[in-house]
Amino acid sequence: MRHVFRTTALAATLCVAASLAVAATAGADTDWPVFGGNWQHQRHSELTQINVHNVNRLEPAWTFDTKVSGSFQATPIVVGRVMYVSLPFNGVVALKADTGEEIWRYIHDRIKSRPMCCGPANRGVAVENGLVYMGTVDSRLIALDAQTGKKVWDVDVTGGEQGVHEDADTLGKDLNTNGGKMTVAGTSGAGINMAPMVVDGLVIVGITGVGYGLHLDKPDPNAPLGEVVGIAGKYGRRGFMAAFDAKTGQQVWKFDTVPATGWEGHFRKTTPDGVPLPRNIAQEKRELNKYPDAWEYGGGSAWSTPAIDRENGLLYFGTGNPSPQMEGSSRPGDNLYTASLVALDVHTGKIKWYYQQVPHDQWGYDVASPPVLFTANIKGKQVPAVGEAGKTGWFYAHNRITGKLLYKSDSFVPRKNFFKKPTEAGTLIYPGVIGGSNWSPVSVDEQRRDVFVAGIHWPVRYTLHTLPANADHGELKYSSMAPTDDGQRYGILSAINLDTGKLRWQHKVDQPLIGGVLSTASGLVFTGLGEGKLIAVDADTGKQLWAGQADAGVNAPPVTYTVDGRQYVVAAAGGNKLFGYQTGHTIRAWALPAP
Template sequence: MITLNKIVLFSLIVCLVGCQQPNSDWSSYGQDHTNQRYSRLDQINNKNVQGLKLAWQYQTGIKATFQATPIVQDGIMYISLPYNHVLAMNAKTGKVIWRYEHDRNRDWKMCCGPTNRGVAVHGEQLFMGTVDARLISLDIKTGHKLWDINVVENIVGTESISALNPSDPNREKKISGGTGVGISMAPVVYENKVIVGITGVGYGLHVEGREKDAPLGAVVGVAGRFGRPGFLAAYDIYSGKQVWQFDTIPAEGWEGDLSNYTKDGEVLNRDLLTEKESLLEYPDAAKYGGGSAWTTPAIDKDTHTLFFGTGNPSPQMSDQSRPGDNLYTVSLVALDANTGKLKWYYQQVPHDIWGYDVASPPVIFHTIHKGKIIPAVGQAGKTGWFYIHNRNTGELLLKSEAFVPQNNMFSEASEEGTTIYPGILGGSNWSPVSVNIDQHLAYVSGIHAPIKYTRHEKIVNGKAVRYTSSEPTNDDQWGLLSAVNLTDGKIRWQYRTDQPLLGGTLATKGNLVFVGEGNGNFSAVHGGSGEMLWSTKINAGVNAPAISYMINGKQYIAVVSGGNKIMGYKQGDFISVYSLN
């Protein structure tokens, strides 16, 4: 049995071999390459957080889905805005130092809005991936452009709403997004390489709701030869020249083993006979395979191993034209960070037809397994489990208790509609987790949003063509912030919110967890118990993760708030920074 004393001793051992002194900056998307989002600053703590006040607030003038993580270095905050504009600001006062205005050279409907999750800073350079699939380097002192490359030269076509059945009510609705290859992740810099991946290759039509600010109406997957594979790639920081590229779809063997089970034993209800018969009909399916790279990788500097998650196969949900396991989609992937060569992968859901992208960023830490200290990597799945792997081998050490309710998972779509949860929204979506390694807890943002999963059919040239839609039901939705024990996967506590949680968390040495909500609430809860300790209200959805930094001996908490179009959370343009008086 693992006792509390053993956990404390373990934390001390891990700290002796891996802890750093408190960092006054927030130097990377995940605070550092571990993606732990754990600030060792404790001036603000669970004893005095009630005294937290607004230090400064700035409105950017761009009211749109806002998901960025600010970077703070040497007292200056660098932050990407929707549509890829960038601000450099005095992190103590909020005074703008310079502003970069991005001029898009391509314009199309993006699947998930004009969001950008942040920038990377290294030396005298700032790096940003853009919604129009470019990678840009700016001078951090002036904001002037140093270089600008197209990561994807040829943008492929999209599905058409005309493929839907004439009687389908979605035919009369507005498409808010579909295929639109771009970059939403914050880059990461490693050994003079800047690393990013592309999104928008999962190929599902996003149908708007009835009202202007309503949540997403439906996602529709249409079978066919649409699009291209995704990739993650590294570029030289000085020239922008590509160093390596890893395609998220293998050149050969993407059909995999055609198993009816996940690696952890869940039944997938696949029609394997039909899939095997279809392999000859769709021999080139991998050319359109999908596998977006949604969020910033974690990197183990000791072994030069990079970990990232991949999105759903293409086309989304409708699987007639893509028989097989569809490797390496919906997987946690480990690469050599210097060469891009595959080390291992773990596919959470083979032949995914539900939209269970591996979207939340992976996080690395050490854990205890069978009495031994193991280097581990964790990932909060859309499936509703937190997966923990041996990061050297990929072995699944354990998956947590479900951190959201689960019902009808891996069920087939039906003509009348099958209610499943978690569904296409998650689980946990792109929201990053944070880890308090001293408490040995991961804090996971959860979504409970039942989805109606419906099969539609039409006749084309005398042949039945099937497509699939996922849309929210009228059932209650809510959010769950969960503290997951990293040793046994048990849930220590949960804090329920009125709305599904989409944005991520910040953990601090002060034993606090900061979390935002779509209704504008921004709160601090006790890291050990989940008790609400402090809350404030911002006039837009807080759907981005907070950060913490220190200037001249004063600790600050910063967060952006601009809502989220897909969830129907109020749009805005706020950068808010808090401190003690």
């Protein structure tokens, strides 16, 4: 579903913004109209002006200073020669796509009384029928006029219900904070990180931040990732994915990622693909009645922008970890539908199937990377497929109609002590809570038969602690998971065969990869680095061909498009505070020298 988008009136252009354009001819414009480039989320462009032979000639085309510093994760949307980008803390700018000149700016009036659950980052907007749609860190869905940036409507998607905190503050005072060198943080504030999708008059978004876990944060603001703490109890709330009327913002349907009945599931002893899990099933069943309301706090954030199969009327998205994070004693059972890939009817929100990658997750293995649609060749048959790059370090491919697992790929990251429990001495685990593959979107090149995955190798230490009894509580055991500081971390860009799941090549970089991938028909794969570079590698070999410098970490998904026949490659350079990557506030565009 790829079409050429020529410059016309804005409203007409928006109506046909269904997929990424084919190679541009002289004077033509090619858009990036939706989050994943096309409905399938393939992040693959048919543009060939920039290729393996001339990519080393790329030069800066323009730079836009947003003047807003913070973790910058947005995918730019380009429609009708205009680029729309959501900024940290939910500002939005509209820019001229060929020069980066600002057209308008929206400044978000955040509800200060609500905790910002997951940092300031937003992953993008949707543009349709003359409106720009954005989900916010304070759990609102907003529609802006695409020509002026003026707010058209504003809906509170949670109705102010942010989550339950029980006695977290009291417990936090007693945690082992490494001699007071770390500070206790953590809330269950619900927000929206994902870019919305608009289909058939519906705007679809989900909430995040509901998989409760306390954090021990280092005082150094540039230090990467503190400890994540899991404590049994009634913390958090359940997540949801919902659809709203695109004209009015009225809710049409809502799917709760944790069901009110049956969330205990089948008490699986293994993952669905057969990997043993360290569960005491008999004990979980005995204690099930002790926690009848555990589902109310069940977690299951909706992290990933859904991919939509318009022909079959299905949408696909991933869910987060159950709540409380890591500690499973107060939530016996499989904890459906957390840590799952879920398929819904796009018009009603009714569940069609789910695949729980990790039942009763105790490691923070959210299904965070957005799903991608493609056609797989399985034993000589063409099968409509949906794939997802897991924090577990495998790429999962399913029959997108039935949910049947077609294959689980070769591991694209090293692994050790996978699915092991915490110990008092600390168990070294990889991949851990960071991934695998984190929220970074993949790219699919169906001609080369490859999916390109941004991977992370960063060991974590999983430790069991005892909280002594005091006047507020009895003796409690809790666990913590902390990334290692021994320098044993790096990133891996992998090419995986779409039909077999076999690794074809890997390109190793110095720092964990977070941000996303773009591929082109000319044989290029682009991804950003935390050290402040956008790189291009050969899609056939994985050899690096080019690097473009930015002034902060390039930890957002790159896109490509043309204006007047000139191809641009663009990414936000705002870094990532959690990973220790230098934060900044620019959007960078590269192109070949003008003729």
